[in-house]
Amino acid sequence: MASNRARIAIDAMGGDHAPAEIVAGALRAQAELDIDVLLVGDREQIEASLKHHTSSHSVEIVDSEGTIEMHEEPLSGLRRKPKASINVAMDLVKQNRADAVVSAGHSGAAMAAGLLRLGRLRGIDRPAIGAVLPTIMASKSVLILDVGANVDCRPKYLEQFAVMGAIYSQYVLGVEDPKIGLLNIGEEACKGNDLAVRTHQKLQENPQITFIGNAEGRDVLSGRFDVIVCDGFAGNVLLKFAEAVGEVMLQILKEELPQGIRGQMGTVLLKPNLKRLKQRVDHAEHGGGLLLGVDGICIISHGSSQAPSIFNAIRIAKEAFDNKVLERIQSRITTTAPATDGD
Structure with missing residues (x-):
């Protein structure tokens, strides 16, 4: 245009x-x-x-x-x-x-x-929906993809998600060298189902990304990873759970703040902190997911x-x-040979 x-x-x-x-x-x-x-x-x-x-x-x-x-x-x-x-x-x-x-x-x-x-x-081969979640590190967020576009995936798809996520993290979220993780049930390369093991190998061998290993559930919001890839089934469950946790945190905080005059005075003093907390955990603050x-x-x-x-x-x-996220993804993604069965 x-x-x-x-x-x-x-x-x-x-x-x-x-x-x-x-x-x-x-x-x-x-x-x-x-x-x-x-x-x-x-x-x-x-x-x-x-x-x-x-x-x-x-x-x-x-x-x-x-x-x-x-x-x-x-x-x-x-x-x-x-x-x-x-x-x-x-x-x-x-x-x-x-x-x-x-x-x-x-x-x-x-x-x-x-x-x-x-x-x-x-x-x-397959587009992915990326969602940004807060982490325990105030200045960092993590991009999760896919969070719902592809319930069943092949290693090749997850590898492409990793490349697209790295580009988005670098050029939109401002991460100089995005650290990529693979959602899994253990840190070791041999852990997980067949999809996880085969994908781990592909990500390790891809020179376009900085892959630092598997991400367990407890690592997702740790700030250690900038991008975490997974199939859309696990990703959607993870996203909905994270959104619910944020809502629960805000509700508990509202209920536990002291009542009466002292509570009102304390709330006024804490207002800037509470506003920042809401911005970090409220999914509305993140707008939605980019269909990459x-x-x-x-x-x-x-x-x-x-x-x-x-x-x-x-x-x-x-x-x-x-x-120019689209142009950057297109320039970095190279068309590979037709996938073999299971790739």
Whole structure:
């Protein structure tokens, strides 16, 4: 596209709080991030939401018809509803009218639409969803992938996830030399199932990444690893558990703070610390996951996303665009020989 200013297509009809919260997050992003947003969805509903905001920036609305409901099977839903908001948003990227897509709708439909509309990057066998989690080290986070796109994986796929994750960690998260780990049940190379053992060997032999070994469950949030790869089944369980732990921590803290005047005074004094704690453990602060491996930037947000989470998802999309993540992945991934059975 001619301008360097990112244009982000937002699936305004996707998510539990659409379109009101989606519109609110998009307007904030346009005002604060120096981007243009295209709100995709039902014009009447979007315009009704826009009336609740005073913004000096004009917003482009792109009409669509319907959305993929959570109970629908992704592929059949996308085919029955070719003008659904997620399909139209992906088409905007395909047509170079937008640089990225953000959706809090049906995650399976978003992934399928990305594959069908945008296709895979050359040399990538399977795309992966990456999610950023906090660690015990204040200045560090860890990128987990895959967290749901591929329930069953081959070693070759996990190797590609590692390369894509290293590029994202380096150029978007700012890690100079990302340390890669493989989620496993033990530190030794011989531990785990056949997938883990074969993948360990592939990662060790790959000169494009800095692989430092297996990551047990207790290591995930230790800060030792910058990127951890796994199949989408284990990754999704890990992600949902981490989100629940964050929610539990915030709830316990709220319940355990002293009550009454002393409690109120203490809470005021602790307010900056509590705000930082929330930013570190609240999944809404991280916006969503980047679908790595498709030929376009696509952020899949939580279905329960509200305005702050949508803002952060759009920020992630902008950072991926500004740092040319797709181009860097494409230049580093080399097409290998056809996989042998089990690879």
